[in-house]
Amino acid sequence: MRSISSRQRSRILELEEAARPLDPDAGERDRLMAEVHAYAQRFLDELPERPAYRHDKSAVAEIRELGLGTDTRPIERLIDRIDESVVGAGLVPSHGGHLGYIPGGGIYASSLADYLAAVTNEYAGVRFTGPGAVEMENVILDWMARFTGYPTTCAGNLASGGSIASLIAVVTAREAAGLRARDYERAVVYSSSHLHHCLHKALRMAGVGEAVRRDVPLDGDFRMRVDALAELVAEDRARGLRPWLVFASAGTVDIGAIDPLAEIADVAEREDLWFHVDGAYGGFFALLEEMRPALAGLERSDSLVLDPHKGMFLPYGTGAILVRDGNALAEAHASGASYLQDTVEAERWGPSPAAVSPELTKHFRGLRVWLPLLLHGEAPFKACLREKLELARYFHGEIEALGFEVGPEPPLSVVTYRWVPESGDADAFNRALIEETHRDGRVFLSSTTIDGTFLLRMAALAFRTHLHTIDLALEVLAESVERLEAHPERWRSAAPAEALAGGGGG
Numbered sequence: 001m002r003s004i005s006s007r008q009r010s011r012i013l014e015l016e017e018a019a020r021p022l023d024p025d026a027g028e029r030d031r032l033m034a035e036v037h038a039y040a041q042r043f044l045d046e047l048p049e050r051p052a053y054r055h056d057k058s059a060v061a062e063i064r065e066l067g068l069g070t071d072t073r074p075i076e077r078l079i080d081r082i083d084e085s086v087v088g089a090g091l092v093p094s095h096g097g098h099l100g101y102i103p104g105g106g107i108y109a110s111s112l113a114d115y116l117a118a119v120t121n122e123y124a125g126v127r128f129t130g131p132g133a134v135e136m137e138n139v140i141l142d143w144m145a146r147f148t149g150y151p152t153t154c155a156g157n158l159a160s161g162g163s164i165a166s167l168i169a170v171v172t173a174r175e176a177a178g179l180r181a182r183d184y185e186r187a188v189v190y191s192s193s194h195l196h197h198c199l200h201k202a203l204r205m206a207g208v209g210e211a212v213r214r215d216v217p218l219d220g221d222f223r224m225r226v227d228a229l230a231e232l233v234a235e236d237r238a239r240g241l242r243p244w245l246v247f248a249s250a251g252t253v254d255i256g257a258i259d260p261l262a263e264i265a266d267v268a269e270r271e272d273l274w275f276h277v278d279g280a281y282g283g284f285f286a287l288l289e290e291m292r293p294a295l296a297g298l299e300r301s302d303s304l305v306l307d308p309h310k311g312m313f314l315p316y317g318t319g320a321i322l323v324r325d326g327n328a329l330a331e332a333h334a335s336g337a338s339y340l341q342d343t344v345e346a347e348r349w350g351p352s353p354a355a356v357s358p359e360l361t362k363h364f365r366g367l368r369v370w371l372p373l374l375l376h377g378e379a380p381f382k383a384c385l386r387e388k389l390e391l392a393r394y395f396h397g398e399i400e401a402l403g404f405e406v407g408p409e410p411p412l413s414v415v416t417y418r419w420v421p422e423s424g425d426a427d428a429f430n431r432a433l434i435e436e437t438h439r440d441g442r443v444f445l446s447s448t449t450i451d452g453t454f455l456l457r458m459a460a461l462a463f464r465t466h467l468h469t470i471d472l473a474l475e476v477l478a479e480s481v482e483r484l485e486a487h488p489e490r491w492r493s494a495a496p497a498e499a500l501a502g503g504g505g506g
Contacts, residue, residue, distance in 0.1 A: 031075075032075055035075045035076060035079060036075070036079070039079045039082075039083065040111075043083070043087070044108075047092075047094065047095060047096075047464075048096070050092060050095065051092070051097075051441035051442055052091070052092055052095040052096075052097030052098055052099075052441060052442060052443050052444040053090065053091050053092070053097075053100075053438055053441045053443075053444040054088055054089055054090060054092075054441055055438055055439050055441060056089075057089045057090055059084045059085045059088060059089050060085050060089050062081065062084070062085050063081065063085045063086075066081060091444055093106065093316070093462075094106040094462075094464070095444070095462070095464065096462055096464030096465045096466060096469045097442060097443035097444055097462075097465070097469055097472070097473070098443075098444050098462045098465070099443055099444060099445050099446075099458045099459055099460060099462070099465065099469070099473055100444040100445055100446035100457070100459065101253070101446055101459060102253055102280075102281050102310050102414075102459050102461055103310070103459065103461045103462035103465070104309050104310070104315065104316045104462075105309055105310070105312065105313030105314045105315060105462070105463055106313070106314075106315050106316075107313050107314060107315075107372055107463060109371055109372035109375050109376065110314045110315050110368040110369075110371065110372055111315065112371065113367040113368040113370070113371040113372070114315065114367070114368050116367060116371075117363070117364040117365070117367045117368070120364075121364075122364040122367075123362065123364070124136075124137060124353060124362045124363065124364040124365070124366060125352060125353050125354035125359065125360060125361065125362030126352045126353075126354055126362075127350070127352045128352075130364075133364050133366060133367075134352055134353060136366045136367065136370050137157075137158050137353060137366035138350065139370070140158065140320075140366055140369045140370060140373075141155075141156040141157075141158070141320065141322065143373075144156070144306060144320060144322060145322055147286055147287050148279075148283065148286050148298055148299060148304060148306075148322065149286075149298060149299025150299055150304070150322050150324060151324060153324065153325065153326055154322050154323060154324050154325070154326055155322075155323055155326030155327075155329045155330065155350075155351065155356060156320060156321050156322040156323060156329070156356075157320070157321050157329075157353055157356050157357040158318070158319070158320055158353070158365050158366055158369070159319040159320065159321060159357060159359070160317050160318075160319060160359075160363075160365075161307060161309065161316070161317060161318070161319040162196070162198055162278070162280035162305050162307045162319045163198040163201065163202070163319075164319060164357070164358065164359075165280075165305040165306075165307075165319040165320060165321035166196075166198050166199050166202040166278070166305055166321075167202040167205055167206060167358065168321045168323075168329070168333070168356075168357050168358070169202070169276050169303040169305060169321055169323070170199070170202040170203055170205075170206040170208070170245075170276075171206050171332050171333070172303060172323055172328055172329050172332040172333075173244070173245050173274040173276065173302070173303065174206055174207075174208055174332070175328070175331060175332035176274060176302075176325070176328045176331075176332065177244055177245075177274060179208065179244065181207075183242065184207075184208050184209075184210045184211055185210050185211075185212070186212070186240070186241050186242045187208065187211040187212065187241075187242050187244040187245070188211065188212040188213075188214060188233075188236045188241050188242060188243045188244055188245075189203065189208075189211050189212065189213050189214065189244060189245045189246075189247065190214045190216055190229055190232060190233070190243070190245070190246040190247070190273070191213070191214075191215065191216065191224075191246070191247035191248075192215065192216055192218055192222075192223075192224045192247075192248075192249065192252075192259065193215045193218070194218070194222060194249065194252040194253075194254050194255075194257060195247050195249060195252075195278065196249070196252070196253055196278055196280065199247055199276075199278060200213075211244070211245075212236070212241060214232050214236070216228050216229045216232060221257060221408055221411075222252065222254070222255055222257040222408070222450075223257050223258065223259050223260055224248060224249075224259040224260065224264065226260055226263040226264060226266075226267060229246065229264065229267055230267050230271075233267065233271050233273070243271055243272075243273055244273065244274065245273060245274045245276065246264060246267070246268055246273045246274070246275055246276070247276050247277075247278060248261055248264050248275070248276070248277050248278070248301075249277070249278045249282075250277050250278065250279035250281070250282040250283050250285075250295055250298055251279065251280075251281035251282020251283070251285070251411070251412050251414075252281075253281060253414070253459075254414070254416070254448050254450060254457070255407055255408065255410075255411075255414050255416050255450070255457075256281070256282065256392075256410055256411045256412035256413060256414035257411055258282060258294050258295065258411050258412070260297070261277060261295065261296060261297025261298055261300070261301070262296045262297030262300065263297070264297065265297045265300035265301065268302075269300075274302050274303070275300070275301045275302045275303075276301060276302060276303045276304070276305075277298055277301040277303070277304045277305070278305055279295075279298065279304055279305055279306050280305050280306065280307040280310060280319070281307065281310055281311070281412070281461075282295070282311075282412050283295075283298070283304065283305070283306040283307075283311065284306060284307075284308070284310070284311025284312055284381075284385065285311065285385055285389075285412060286298060287311075287378065287381065287382050287385060288382060288385055288386060291389075294411065301324070302323065302324050302325070303321065303322065303323045303324070304321070304322045305319065305320065305321055306319070306320045306321075306322070307319050307320070308320060308369055310461060311385065311461070312369065312372075312381060313381070313384065313461075313462075313463035314368055314369060314372070315368060317363075317365065318365055318368060318369065321357075326351075329351075329356050330351045330355060330356055333355060333356050333357060333358070334355065335355070384463050387466070388413040388460045388461050388465065389410075389412065389413055391413065391460045391465065391466075391467065391469075391470050392410040392412070392413040392414065392415050392458070392460050393409070393410060394467070394470060395415050395458055395460070395470050395473070395474070396409060396410055396415045396417075398470075398474050399415065399417050399458075399474065399477070400417075402474065402477070402478055403419070404417045404418065404419055404477075405417065405418050405419070405420050407450075407455065413459060413460045413461050414457060414458070414459045414460075415457070415458045415459075416448065416450070416455045416456070416457050417455065417456050417457075417458070418430045418453070418454070418455050418456055419433060419456075419481050421485070424488070424491070424492055425492075426454075427453070427454040428491050428492065429484065429491050430447070430454050430455070430456055431447075431454060431491070432484055432490055432491035433456065433477075433480055433481065433484060433491075434446070434447045434456055436480040436483060436484060437476055437477065437480050440476050440479075440480065442472055442476055443469065443472055443473045443476055445457065445458055445473065445477075446459070456477075458473065
């Protein structure tokens with residue numbers, strides 16, 4: 001072996017020293033952790049008094065003004081910038097007053113799990129190198145399969161959210177049907193008009209955007225009409241088309257509607273359709289015995305998406321896909337490379353996550369699910385889900401008592417409603433009303449449009465949302481209506497508001 005020169009040795013050691021800040025010693029780690037922990041404690045302690053939404057977003061510009069990659073900054077200043085420009089601008093997703101979209105979670109135990117996952121930097125993509133991380137993910141998927149009624153032949157993946165999980169499902173459905181490019185224009189996809197938009201996006205990303213789309217008519221409760229689905233399939237076969245895929249929802253984001261899953265499964269089996277259920281929002285309610293009749297048929301789907309960062313209250317970036325036929329999932333995503341030849345033997349214990357999804361670089365996100373489940377057990381998760389169902393029913397009754405026009409009794413935890421003024425355009429009034437609540441900021445509510453009507457929307461799924469939060473939301477709405485009615489010029493001449501940006505999953 002060629003000996004290294006003294007000059008080269010010195011240069012390498014100089015570089016080692018220059019890079020040393022990337023690997024701080026115990027004292028420096030303690031100092032940094034003390035600052036971060038102190039901020040986290042202040043944030044959590046002060047969270048109930050913070051606004052859920054801050055309309056003024058001017059502090060965001062200071063992120064760019066601070067620059068990047070040149071001068072060093074003390075940790076205290078960087079934490080201040082995070083607090084003012086990130087946490088203090090727009091929506092605070094961890095706030096109990098987040099009642100706008102389907103909220104994300106952020107339970108504390110998962111933050112500790114994420115810290116450990118980041119410090120150890122465990123790779124969770126291949127069983128050969130990360131057997132424990134892969135086994136933990138599989139244990140979690142087995143648990144999900146049990147409470148949803150999926151068979152032991154299923155397989156799955158912990159993804160970054162419902163969108164990637166949906167893409168995995170569509171690719172699997174495409175490959176299982178043997179569809180090729182020449183077939184796409186004849187393949188037919190069936191869904192309701194309330195289907196989450198990530199599934200339409202998944203079709204495009206999977207290359208089957210040219211497939212024929214059919215919006216199946218809805219019943220009075222905004223659920224897919226099974227008789228109409230069967231008629232559309234029969235008509236398409238008569239036209240020489242190829243019915244392929246039916247999407248159903250276990251909780252739509254607009255109003256929480258649950259499609260008649262068992263009846264749709266009957267049609268899918270009879271017509272040889274791939275049956276996919278979007279349970280990103282509502283799937284975890286299957287943990288509750290009393291909700292299983294409403295979700296009957298979930299277990300008969302060919303693929304199912306769940307979002308632990310919704311119904312398990314975990315941090316954003318936690319989705320899941322289950323596929324009834326585990327072999328179909330593996331075959332749809334099979335790949336290999338010479339540099340991975342050492343990993344093949346470990347596959348006899350089951351496919352690695354990297355072999356059943358688009359992700360090769362796989363974050364150890366299973367730890368954020370596993371740790372809180374073993375630390376707390378299922379009971380508090382179930383209690384939290386039941387609480388949100390009760391809060392939605394309470395809000396539905398109380399908002400109607402205040403004089404609002406309400407949508408259907410909430411099947412899950414979303415309520416739609418609107419104020420109808422004595423005169424003038426109701427849509428214009430409600431656009432101004434949602435803006436008024438955003439300026440108030442104590443709670444965050446959102447809006448939607450159904451059948452051309454502008455509606456307000458309350459979604460209770462944040463784990464910090466409790467009875468006092470809902471009472472505060474009712475107070476904010478009542479006060480906002482009073483202000484707008486006292487100043488009709490603020491809404492009668494108002495231009496339509498810009499579309500509100502979505503938050504996470506819906």
